[in-house]
């Protein structure tokens with residue numbers, strides 16, 4: 012786990028998030044406005060998205076559904 016400071020996409024407050032070792036996107040809650048956003052770690056930087064702006068690929072909930080569908084096969 013590594014802590015990275017990002018800016019909330021809703022209120023721009025600095026939020027420190029912990030990203031796992033993998034590159035899977037994760038949900039984080041802003042301490043300032045309480046809204047949920049998605050942080051997706053890239054090769055050299057971290058991408059911050061509002062939940063509604065995130066493509067399915069970057070949405071942890073959407074990915075889970077897809078992953079389950081594929082691993083059932």
Ligand SMILES: [Zn+2]
Nearest residue numbers: 019022041044
């Ligand atoms: Zn916020």
